[in-house]
Amino acid sequence: MSILARLRLTFATTFLVFAALGGVALWQCAGLHGASDVIARNLLPSVQKLGEFEAALLRYRLVQASSLLPLDEAEKAAVPARAEALLAKADSAWRAYEPLISSPGERQLAEAIQAGWRSYRALGERMQAMLRVGDVAGATRLFNGEMRSLFLDGVDKPLHSDSELNAGQGEDAARAADAEYQAALWTVGGMLLLGATLMAFCATSLRARVIAPIVRLSGVMRQLARRDYAFDLPCVVLTDEIGDLERGIAECRSGLQQADALAAAEAQRNAAQVQRAARLDELTRRFDAQAGEIVGAVAASATQLHGSAGEMSQIAGRTSDRARSVAAASGQASASVRTVATAAEQLAGSVAEITRRVEQSASMARQAMTEARGTQETVRALSDAAQKVGDVVGLITNIAGQTNLLALNATIEAARAGEAGKGFAVVANEVKNLAGQTTRATGEIGAQITQIQEATRQAVAAIEAIAATIGEVSGITSAIAAAVSEQGAATHDIAQNVQQAAHGTGEVTQNIGIVSEAAEATGNGVRQVLSAANGLSRQAEGLSATVRNFLDSVRAA
Template sequence: MTTKATTRGRARRFPLAAQIFAAFGTVVLLLAATAALAVAEFSKQSADDQQIMQRIYLSDQKIAEVQEALDTMRMETLRMRSMDPAEIPSAWATQQQNMDAFSAKLNEFGALYLDYFGTEMAFDDADVAAWQSYQAGLDALYDPASTEAVIDSESQDALGATLSASVSNLTTVVAEQITAQVAKSKAETAKVQISLVLISVAAVAVAIGVGLWMARRITRGVTTVKASLDALAEGDLTREATVRSQDEIGDMASSLSKAQSALRETMAEVVTSAQTVAAAAEELSAANAQVAAGSQETSAQAGVVASAAEEVNRSVQAVASGAEQMGASIKEISHNANEAARVAAAATSVAEATNEQVAKLGVSSQEIGNVIKVITGIAEQTNLLALNATIEAARAGEAGKGFAVVASEVKDLAQETAKATEEVARRVAAIQGDTDGAVDAIGEISEIVKQISDFQMTIASAVEEQTATTNEMSRGVAEAADGSANIAGNISSVAQAASDSAQVLDQIGSSVNELAELSATLRAKVEYFTY
């Protein structure tokens, strides 16, 4: 009737709060990581944009400086053409400084280009040749130590224009590099955006997965516990909640399993107790029937004894009446001696009748003694049955307290019956003793009456002796009358006690029947459960 108890693993405890916190913490960490990555990438993009703007600005500034140096050099060349030959040497020195400045600015731009774009500035061969030709032309035109052929002014101007166009083309070259970097930055930004989208989708997927896992984990345990509770509501105590999770739901399932086990044990004990109570009720019912039969027998015997006591009382009254008559006869003898013979004969007759009545009184006393023995046996049997009922009520526990009280009352009544019976026995013994004395006295009276005829001379003394004897007999008969009256009263008490015992036994029978009904109802209620 019991099932295997639910066993739970020894894994580390993981409460629901910790599970929910871990799940949402994972989602928050993923979102935080996504946000941090987005902030970092956007910060990098912003820095790259600022760097590109700075490079554009500085590149334009350097190109402007190169262009300015070139323009200064060309203007100085035009000015030197109109100079007096004597002024040319000093102007040539200035022009050389301008040429050095142009070369320096061009080198600075090249260094900046290399720093920004990671590659050296590559000039076209035509641009390099134009610069070299322009520089050689200036040397041939204005340097006295030069052996180069003199270049005409128009060719020199063309070379200067070519150099100016080359410098202007630097802006285009830088713009191309900047455009390439911007495109690269945009491509990286697009990759970052795609990565952020993928990471966000992954975070959402993880969040959904964690949520579904949590919902399934919690729902599965709650569903199992609910199924067990539904079965319990239907009276099935064998459906246990097998939840192995180390959390509050697992604790709830374990507590429910313990409660079901305790209920199963309780139901088994209730069934056993109900069966025990039912058996005790049957035994009490049988004992009650037996005691009731004994009580009825006691009542019947008490009625018989009461009738016998009334008969004894009537006999004693007759003896008393005879004693009075004997006294009158003796008085008559004292007054009339002549009537002595007749009185003696009458006395003899009366004595014989009295002897018979007294003999009957002895027989009645013996019958009363037999009845008293029967009553004593019934009282002892009633006391024994009451003791057995008390023991069975003690075995029944709380349910048998009422029967214990009733059994105790029956036992007390039985003891009182035994005491009353003993009193009746003592009084009957006294009556028997008095009756024996009366028989002896009547025998003496008979002998005296017989001797009256022979001893007329001693009538006076015989009359006195007979008077004393008659008085003693009267007292004995009076005492016998009182004893018989007491016997009748005690027998009536015994009959009343037997009637009371019968009523108590009826109450016991009703209580026993009610107990049996309660036991049957309890077993019917327990049968609703499956355990």
């Protein structure tokens, strides 16, 4: 697999993991928001409106009881207005409660409450009619008998059942919110652990399969520049960019080794020519001593020029052949160096791609941290909503306390009224009991709200830990990007050095061509010298015997 394909696979996997992490976090936050929304928008308003409705009914019954007491004309005139105001308040609370009914069981209880309340109001109108005609004793019996039974069994009992139903639904919603929180904590934690594991695996894989080979090849290129060929190329069989680069280096090493071998052979041949020239010089001196006695300076010079010209012609021919061989080897080395340069440029491109992908992964990690902070703000908003709900429960508790105080005052007034206030005392005692039940119910609701607030605080702490971990992942990704950038710079330097080597090899090839041309020109000049020497030799025929002896001595040497 090529480096580019490996990078695409690595970053695609990382992107999918972080996308899944963000999606799961948003989905779990939506579940928590839904559970809190059910509590804040349905269950708690239901409990609040039922409490207001019950408080209005109790105060209405107290007003009815006060109408049975001996009152002055002003107090009697104020009773109907107080009763109408309480009835209007009860109707308003009931109308606000009806849209909040969420289940068939709650609907059935609400219909039972409404039916009992309508019957009780009809009996109340009947009691008021009896009071208007002065039948106080009959009205008292009706209030303490049939109306009391109807209120307790037909109104108060289903009203308490409805309140308990809403409290149970609140507990269910709280448990569901806690389950959503636990699921979100484990799911997001698992996804984060998986993402960190993948990032560590990708970093290790890139270091082992890309960065380490690049560092090793950088040292190999420096060895090659020093003409040190004792190095191994273990990845030459691979099909990726590293394999291409090592094959190019192997070809370059082979070409340089051939060039070194040719240069060493040429040096040996040159040394042999120098030795032979020394021996020839010694024989020439002997010949000069012998020929000086026979011919003059002209004949001796012609003969010496003829011999030197022949030797120069041979040397020029061999030099031209060697120059062509060296030029061919230098051309092969230049092609190998250009191949290495191309592979180094491709590798530099791959490292640039690595840098861009790692920077993209760091950007994704920063985005995941931003989303985690947004989730933290959402959960804090949920905690604020739970606090407001607790304030509403406190308000209900205050109303229950005021109702209890009213019941105590009513008990005192009934005791002052004597026998006529016994029914009123019974009603006051019932109101006091109902106020106590309301206080206990709001206490239970307050405990549930406290649990919800604790769960939201834990969610905030968990999301803060997730954001911190994502920040650490972002730091690791930035460190990887810096390391890869340094390797990209090293690869760019390698590519420049190889280009310079290719340029130098090309100059060697060009200089060898110039040497070859000079050797050919030297051969032409030597041939002209030979022609002139032949002319002089014809003038020195008398020296043929001495020349033959000289040539025999040269062959023997």
